Amino acid sequence: MSGAASLTNAxxxxxxxxxxxxxxxxxxxxxxxxxxxxVLDPRLxxxxxxxxxxxxxxxxxxxxxxxxxxxxVETECKNVIYLVRPRTENMELVAEQIHEMEKxxxxxxxxxxxxxxxxxxxxxVLEEKGVYxxxxxxxxxxxxxxxxxxxLSLELDTSFRECxxxxxxxxxxxxxxxxxxxxxxxxxxxxxxxxxxxxxxxxDMILRMQAERSNDGPPVASEIDTLILLDRDVDLFTPLCTQxxxxxxxxxxxxxxxxxxxxxPEVLGQSGVKKVKTPLNSNDKLYSExxxxxxxxxxxxxxxxxxxxxxxxxxxxxxxxxxQIRDFMKKLNTLQQEHNSLRIHxxxxxxxxxxxxxxxxxxxxxxxxxxxxxxxxVNDTIEEAINKQEPLTRVLRMICLQxxxxxxxxxxxxxxxxxxxxxxxGYEKLFTLENLQRLGMFKxxxxxxxxxxxxxxxxxxxxxxxxxxxxxxxxAYSGYAPLSVRLIQYAIKPGWRSIEDSLxxxxxxxxxxxxxxxxxxxxxxxxxxxxxxxxxxxxVYFIGGVTYAExxxxxxxxQQEEGNRDYIIATTKLINGDTLLESVFEEVDNxxxxxxxxx
Amino acid sequence: ICVLEGYAKTSLKGRLxxxxxAHDFFAPKAxxxxxxxxxxxxxxxxxxxxxxxxxxxxxxxxxxxxxxxTSVSDTIYNLLVLGQHRKAAKLKVDFKVPDKRYWWLKVxxxxxxxxxxxxxxx
Numbered sequence: 015m016s017g018a019a020s021l022t023n024a025x026x027x028x029x030x031x032x033x034x035x036x037x038x039x040x041x042x043x044x045x046x047x048x049x050x051x052x053v054l055d056p057r058l059x060x061x062x063x064x065x066x067x068x069x070x071x072x073x074x075x076x077x078x079x080x081x082x083x084x085x086x087v088e089t090e091c092k093n094v095i096y097l098v099r100p101r102t103e104n105m106e107l108v109a110e111q112i113h114e115m116e117k118x119x120x121x122x123x124x125x126x127x128x129x130x131x132x133x134x135x136x137x138x139v140l141e142e143k144g145v146y147x148x149x150x151x152x153x154x155x156x157x158x159x160x161x162x163x164x165x166l167s168l169e170l171d172t173s174f175r176e177c178x179x180x181x182x183x184x185x186x187x188x189x190x191x192x193x194x195x196x197x198x199x200x201x202x203x204x205x206x207x208x209x210x211x212x213x214x215x216x217x218d219m220i221l222r223m224q225a226e227r228s229n230d231g232p233p234v235a236s237e238i239d240t241l242i243l244l245d246r247d248v249d250l251f252t253p254l255c256t257q258x259x260x261x262x263x264x265x266x267x268x269x270x271x272x273x274x275x276x277x278x279p280e281v282l283g284q285s286g287v288k289k290v291k292t293p294l295n296s297n298d299k300l301y302s303e304x305x306x307x308x309x310x311x312x313x314x315x316x317x318x319x320x321x322x323x324x325x326x327x328x329x330x331x332x333x334x335x336x337x338q339i340r341d342f343m344k345k346l347n348t349l350q351q352e353h354n355s356l357r358i359h360x361x362x363x364x365x366x367x368x369x370x371x372x373x374x375x376x377x378x379x380x381x382x383x384x385x386x387x388x389x390x391x392v393n394d395t396i397e398e399a400i401n402k403q404e405p406l407t408r409v410l411r412m413i414c415l416q417x418x419x420x421x422x423x424x425x426x427x428x429x430x431x432x433x434x435x436x437x438x439x440g441y442e443k444l445f446t447l448e449n450l451q452r453l454g455m456f457k458x459x460x461x462x463x464x465x466x467x468x469x470x471x472x473x474x475x476x477x478x479x480x481x482x483x484x485x486x487x488x489x490a491y492s493g494y495a496p497l498s499v500r501l502i503q504y505a506i507k508p509g510w511r512s513i514e515d516s517l518x519x520x521x522x523x524x525x526x527x528x529x530x531x532x533x534x535x536x537x538x539x540x541x542x543x544x545x546x547x548x549x550x551x552x553x554v555y556f557i558g559g560v561t562y563a564e565x566x567x568x569x570x571x572x573q574q575e576e577g578n579r580d581y582i583i584a585t586t587k588l589i590n591g592d593t594l595l596e597s598v599f600e601e602v603d604n605x606x607x608x609x610x611x612x613x
Numbered sequence: 614i615c616v617l618e619g620y621a622k623t624s625l626k627g628r629l630x631x632x633x634x635a636h637d638f639f640a641p642k643a644x645x646x647x648x649x650x651x652x653x654x655x656x657x658x659x660x661x662x663x664x665x666x667x668x669x670x671x672x673x674x675x676x677x678x679x680x681x682x683t684s685v686s687d688t689i690y691n692l693l694v695l696g697q698h699r700k701a702a703k704l705k706v707d708f709k710v711p712d713k714r715y716w717w718l719k720v721x722x723x724x725x726x727x728x729x730x731x732x733x734x735x
Contacts, residue, residue, distance in 0.1 A: 397713065397714075400714070401713060401714045401717035401718075402717065403686070429645060432645065432649075433649075434711075434714065436649055436684075436685075437684060437685035437686055437708065437710065437714075438684055438685070438686040438714070439684055440682075440683070440684040441649060441650075441652075441653040441656075441684070444646065444649055
C-alpha cells in the first residue's frame with residue numbers, strides 16, 4: 015500500500031475494516047469474467063485509493079481505468095464496469111457513454127455498481143435513457159474508509175447540505191449502517207450519547223436495525239465502549255474559525271483531499287509544473303509528531319529536528335570499526351527518510367508562515383478572536399474584505415461567525431451586507447444567502463443568543479493559552495476551545511448531566527444511555543477483559559463533517575486522561591470552513607450565450 | 614423561489630423574461646429579493662448597451678462578454694479600466710454604490726491601467 019496509512023498501530027484493528035472494503039471491491043470486479051474496463055466516478059477514485067492499489071485492480075482483470083466524464087470510453091474489453099455514486103448526473107453520463115459505444119458497433123456487457131446503494135431515482139433515469147435493459151445493476155457497500163489510524167470517513171461530499179439544508183436522510187441511513195458494520199467487527203458498543211436531531215435519528219435507526227438482526231454470527235467482545243454522536247449544526251462556530259494547527263493550516267491553505275495534498279513542485283524542491291500528490295498520514299513519523307501542534311511552535315521544533323538529523327549524519331565520521339559502520343548503515347535508511355520528510359515539511363511550513371505573516375491573515379484572525387471573545391462586531395473588516403473582493407467563502411465565514419456569535423446581524427446592516435454581496439459577487443448569490451439564512455448561519459438580530467452563555471459555562475475562551483505546552487484543547491485555535499470537542503470532553507468526564515444548561519440552549523435533542531449487551535457479547539467481553547485490561551475506546555461520530563483541528567484537539571484529549579482512553583473519529587466528511595460553505599452554495603446553471611439583444 | 618431556474622435560458626432576452634416573472638413572484642412577500650431582481654434587470658439592460666458600445670468587435674477574444682452577466686462592481690471596474698469615468702460615476706449613483714466600495718474599485722482600476730497620475734490626484 016503506497017500512500018495509504020499503514021494502520022498497524024491503530025487501537026482497534028482497522029485493517030479488518032479496510033480488508034472488508036477490499037473484499038467488496040474484488041467481488042465487484044470478479045462479477046464479470048475476463049478482462050474489463052473500469053469506469054470510475056471521479057468522486058470515488060480518491061476514497062478507493064485508500065483501500066486498494068492499482069495492482070489489486072490489475073490482479074482482478076482490470077485492463078484500463080477511466081474517469082466518468084463526457085468523453086468516450088475506448089476499450090477493446092468486452093466488459094465495462096461502472097463504479098459510481100448514486101447521482102442522477104452520473105446516470106446520464108453512463109447512459110450517454112453506453113449509447114456512444116453501441117453506436118460505434120461495439121457490443122459490450124455493462125455493469126453498474128452503486129456505492130454504497132442503488133436508488134430508485136437512478137434506476138428511473140437509466141430507464142428513461144433506454145439503457146436499463148442493457149446493464150446489470152449491483153451495489154458496492156463501501157462505507158467508512160480508514161483515513162488514518164484514528165480517522166474514518168464516509169466521504170460523502172454533500173452530507174452537511176443534505177442533512178441540515180435539504181432534510182435528506184439518506185446520509186443518516188449510511189451513518190447508521192456503518193455503525194452497525196463497526197459493531198459487527200468490533201462488538202456492540204454499550205454506551206451511546208448524542209446531541210442533535212440527526213444524531214437522534216441515527217440512534218433510533220441503529221437500535222431498530224440491531225433488533226432486526228439479532229444473533230447472526232458469533233458474538234464479539236466489545237472493543238469500543240462508548241459512541242458519541244454529534245450533529246455538525248450543534249457547533250457551527252468551530253468550522254468557521256481558521257484552524258491553527260499545522261494540519262489544519264495545510265488544509266486551509268492547500269486543501270487536503272483523501273489524506274493527500276497537491277503541492278507545487280517548488281514546495282517539494284522539485285522541478286516541473288505539475289502538482290505533486292503528497293500523502294499526509296501517520297506513516298510519516300515526523301508528520302504524526304507535528305500535525306496536531308499549534309503552528310506557532312513548529313519553527314523551533316523543525317529546527318531542532320534538523321540539528322538532530324545532521325548530528326546523526328556526523329556519526330559516520332566517528333564510525334571506526336566494521337560493526338559501527340554496519341550499525342550506521344542500518345540507521346542511514348531511516349535517517350534518509352526522516353531527512354526527506356523534514357525537507358518537505360520545512361518547505362510547507364515556510365509557505366504557511368509567509369501566509370500567516372501576511373496582513374489579510376492577521377486581520378482575519380484578529381476579527382475571529384474579537385467575535386469569539388465578544389460581544390463584538392467586525393463590520394469594518396467585513397466591508398473591507400468585500401471591497402477587496404476577497405473570495406466569497408472567506409467573507410461569508412466572517413459574516414456567519416458574526417451572525418452566530420451575536421445572534422444575528424442588526425437589521426439595517428443585514429440588508430446592507432446582502433446588497434454589497436450581490437453587487438460585488440453577482441445577483442445569483444442571492445440563493446446562496448438564502449441557504450445560509452435557512453441554516454440559521456446568517457440572520458437578522460433577535461433576542462439574546464446562546465453564545466455568551468456557552469462561552470462562559472463551557473470555558474470556551476481560555477485566556478492564558480499556552481501553545482507551547484498546551485494544557486487545554488483551546489491550543490488548537492489559539493485560545494478558543496472548540497465547542498464540539500468541549501462537549502466530548504464533558505461527555506466522558508464527568509458526564510453531560512453536569513452541563514445540562516448549556517446543552518439545552520444548543521439545537522436538537524440530547525440523549526445518553528447504556529444499552530444492554532446481548533448475552534453472548536457480554537460473555538465474550540467478560541472473558542476477554544479478565545486476561546487483558548484494555549484501554550477504553552470511544553468512537554466519536556461527527557454527522558455533517560469534522561475539521562482537522564478538531565481531530566487534533568480530540569487527540570490531545572486522548573493524551574490527557576492519564577492515557578487510559580483512546581478516541582476513534584468517524585465522520586461523513588472531512589471539512590474546513592471553506593468546503594462547508596461551498597457545499598451550501600447554490601450553484602446556478604448559467605447557460606447564457608454570447609450575444610446581445612439587437613436594438 | 615425555484616422560478617429562477619430560468620437562469621438556464623441561453624439568450625439574454627429569455628433571461629430577462631424569466632427575471633421579470635421572478636420579480637413579480639417576489640414582489641408581494643419578499644421585498645428585498647424583489648428589489649434585487651429589479652436591479653438585476655436594470656443592470657442587464659445597462660450592460661447590454663455597454664456591450665454594444667465598447668465591445669464592437671463582438672465577443673472578446675476569449676469568447677466572453679465584457680459586461681453582460683458581471684456584477685455591479687465588476688461593471689464599474691471595467692468602465693474605469695476603459696477610462697470611462699463619467700459612465701462609471703453614473704452607475705455608482707444609479708445603483709447606490711457606497712463611496713467606500715467605489716473608491717476601492719477606482720484605486721484598483723487605476724493601478725491596473727498604471728494611471729499613477731490620476732491615482733495621486735485622488
